[in-house]
Amino acid sequence: MVSTAAEKLYVERSGMAHIDNSGIEKAKKRFEAFKKNGVIGECRFEDNKWPMTDEYSKMNMRFYVNPFTYKRFYERMLGIDTDAFINCMKVYVVFALGENALGSLINIVRDIKHVIRTNFKDHDAFDNMISLKMPARTKEFFRKLPEPADEEEYKILLTEIDRIIEYQDDFYSSEPRELASFDSYLLFNDILNDYWKSDITEEERMFFYPLYLWWKITGVIPLRPREFILTPRKCLEKKKDGFYITLRRNKIKGSGRDITYKISGDYITVQYKIPDSLAENIQTYLDYTACYESTQLHTLFITDTHYRHWERKKSKINRYFTYTNMKCVLKYFYNDVISGKYHLKIIDDRNLKHLNKGEIQRLHLGDTRHLALINIIADGGTPVLAMMLAGHDDINMASHYYSNITSLIECRTYAQYRKVLQGEVTYTLSNTGNLPVNALSYISLCDGNRCYSEKYINRDYSDCRKVIGPKGEMGYCPCCRYYRKNKAEDYFKDDEVYKRNIMDDCKHLEKVISLARKMNGSSEDIMQTFLRIKSDAYDYEQFLKERSEKGGTSYGKTKEDGR
Known part of the structure; x- marks a missing residue:
C-alpha cells in the first residue's frame, strides 16, 4: 500500500x-x-x-x-x-x-x-x-x-x-509592506551619521560596521537582506572611472528557473559604481578584519568582531555572518545607541504615522530595499528598475513600492525645510513661474471654484494649454496645479491636486508594467511614466517648499514647530 x-x-x-x-x-x-x-x-x-x-x-x-x-x-x-x-x-x-x-x-x-x-x-x-x-x-x-x-x-x-x-x-x-514613518528613517540616518563621526572605540565601530554599510548600500541599491549578507569578501574593485562594488542578486525570484541550492548557481554577481567615500569605508573594514580567518562562504563580514562584543570567541558552527547576526546588531544599535546615548523612545507600533518629539519607530532589515525602490521611482526611475518591475512576479506587489511616494516627498521636503530653520542649509526656489507669486491672488471660475494662475488672471492662457485631461481635454481644470475648489481657504490649503497627479501616474505605471510583462508594451513607456512621476514629484516639492516659506501648514507642523 x-x-x-x-x-x-x-x-x-x-x-x-x-x-x-x-x-x-x-x-x-x-x-x-x-x-x-x-x-x-x-x-x-x-x-x-x-x-x-x-x-x-x-x-x-x-x-x-x-x-x-x-x-x-x-x-x-x-x-x-x-x-x-x-x-x-x-x-x-x-x-x-x-x-x-x-x-x-x-x-x-x-x-x-x-x-x-x-x-x-x-x-x-x-x-x-x-x-x-x-x-x-x-x-x-x-x-x-x-x-x-x-x-x-x-x-x-x-x-x-x-x-x-x-x-x-x-x-x-490589499496590504502593502507596512513601513515605519518616513520621519523615523530620516532620524535613523541622522543618528547613524552623527554616531559614526563621534569618538567611539574600534571594537564598537567594528561591531556596528555591518549595520553602517547595510544602511549606506541597501538604501541606494534595492537589495534583499540575504543578498546583502552574501556580499563577497572581494567585493571592491577600482577601475579607471572609479570604484565598483560586486554584489550578489538572487536570480530565482519570480524567474521560474530551477533551483540548484548553491550560491554560485542561484545568485549572479553584479557590479555597481559607488562613491569614493563609500569605497573608503568598505576598504577600512577590509583592512581592519584582514587578520581574521575568512568565513566558510567567503562573505564580506566576519564573525570574530561580532562575538568580541560579548568577549566571546566564535565557535565552529559560526560559518559566516548571518541574517540573525545582522538583526542582533540592529537591535543593539537601537538599545545601546538610539535609546541609550540619544535618549529616544523606541516605538514598535507601525500603525502610528505621527510621532511625538523624542520618539522613533523601529526599522526592519527589509525596509531599505523598499525605501530604495520608492526613492528611485520618485526620482525618475532607471532602466534597471524598469526591468526589475517589468519582470516582477506579482504586479500587485510591485505597485506597493510606489504606494508611499507622496508621504516620502512630504517627509524629505519637510526635513530639508527643518534644516533651513536650523541654518544648516539654504535653498532657492526656481523663478520659472511654476507657483504663483502672490498666493492670495485668484479669479473665480464659472463653476464657483478658483484659479490661482497669474497668467490666466492676466488673460494669458499658456498655463491652460499645458494641462491635458484624462480624455485629452486641453485646459482641464481639475488636473491643473493652480485649480482649487472653493472650500479651500487659500492656495496652500489644498495639496490634493499634486497627490492625485502622482497617484494617477503610479496607476499608469502599473498599467504599462503589466503590458510589458505580457509582451504588449515597452520599457520606453515605463521610462516615460517614470519621468512624469519625477516631474509631478518636483512640482509637489516646490509647492511644499513655498508653503513652508510662507508659514503655511507643512505635514501638520508650522515654522514654530521646527525641531
Whole structure:
C-alpha cells in the first residue's frame, strides 16, 4: 500500500501517463542524486528527518506524523495508513526539489502536518488552519494523493483549505509592506551619521560596521537582506572611472528557473559604481578584519568582531555572518545607541504615522530595499528598475513600492525645510513661474471654484494649454496645479491636486508594467511614466517648499514647530 500511494503521487507530479513499479525507486534515485550533490545530508530515504542545506542555511525536513491523530481524523477518509501518507510527503518533496526553496518545502510539510493535527469537520477548523503559510501548495499535495476512500469528507477538507487561500489572498494582496514613518528613517540616518563621526572605540565601530554599510548600500541599491549578507569578501574593485562594488542578486525570484541550492548557481554577481567615500569605508573594514580567518562562504563580514562584543570567541558552527547576526546588531544599535546615548523612545507600533518629539519607530532589515525602490521611482526611475518591475512576479506587489511616494516627498521636503530653520542649509526656489507669486491672488471660475494662475488672471492662457485631461481635454481644470475648489481657504490649503497627479501616474505605471510583462508594451513607456512621476514629484516639492516659506501648514507642523 505504501508503494502504490507513493507511486501514484509521483506519477501525477511528474505528468507520467501510467503508473509503474519503478515510481518509488525513481524517487529514491532522485533522493540519492540530491544527497550526492550535498543538498541532502547523511540520511536514508526511509528516515523521518532529512538534514538539508542550500549553503546559506542548514535545516531539517521532518516528516513524522502522529499516528494516533492521523488514524483518528484522516486514515478512513484518505484510505491509506500513516506510513503510506508519510511516504507520499517524501515523494512530493523529492520531486519538488529544484523547483522550490528548501524553506518553502519545509513550510509545506509543516502545513500538511498542521492539517493532520486538525479535525477539519470541527466548527473552528478554519481558525485552527488560518496560520498555514502555503495553503495553495498544501491543497495541491492533498489533491495529488490517491483517490480518497470517502469522497464527501475529502471535499469538505479541500473546501476548508480553499477558504484559507481566499482569505489570505484578500488579506495580503490589499496590504502593502507596512513601513515605519518616513520621519523615523530620516532620524535613523541622522543618528547613524552623527554616531559614526563621534569618538567611539574600534571594537564598537567594528561591531556596528555591518549595520553602517547595510544602511549606506541597501538604501541606494534595492537589495534583499540575504543578498546583502552574501556580499563577497572581494567585493571592491577600482577601475579607471572609479570604484565598483560586486554584489550578489538572487536570480530565482519570480524567474521560474530551477533551483540548484548553491550560491554560485542561484545568485549572479553584479557590479555597481559607488562613491569614493563609500569605497573608503568598505576598504577600512577590509583592512581592519584582514587578520581574521575568512568565513566558510567567503562573505564580506566576519564573525570574530561580532562575538568580541560579548568577549566571546566564535565557535565552529559560526560559518559566516548571518541574517540573525545582522538583526542582533540592529537591535543593539537601537538599545545601546538610539535609546541609550540619544535618549529616544523606541516605538514598535507601525500603525502610528505621527510621532511625538523624542520618539522613533523601529526599522526592519527589509525596509531599505523598499525605501530604495520608492526613492528611485520618485526620482525618475532607471532602466534597471524598469526591468526589475517589468519582470516582477506579482504586479500587485510591485505597485506597493510606489504606494508611499507622496508621504516620502512630504517627509524629505519637510526635513530639508527643518534644516533651513536650523541654518544648516539654504535653498532657492526656481523663478520659472511654476507657483504663483502672490498666493492670495485668484479669479473665480464659472463653476464657483478658483484659479490661482497669474497668467490666466492676466488673460494669458499658456498655463491652460499645458494641462491635458484624462480624455485629452486641453485646459482641464481639475488636473491643473493652480485649480482649487472653493472650500479651500487659500492656495496652500489644498495639496490634493499634486497627490492625485502622482497617484494617477503610479496607476499608469502599473498599467504599462503589466503590458510589458505580457509582451504588449515597452520599457520606453515605463521610462516615460517614470519621468512624469519625477516631474509631478518636483512640482509637489516646490509647492511644499513655498508653503513652508510662507508659514503655511507643512505635514501638520508650522515654522514654530521646527525641531
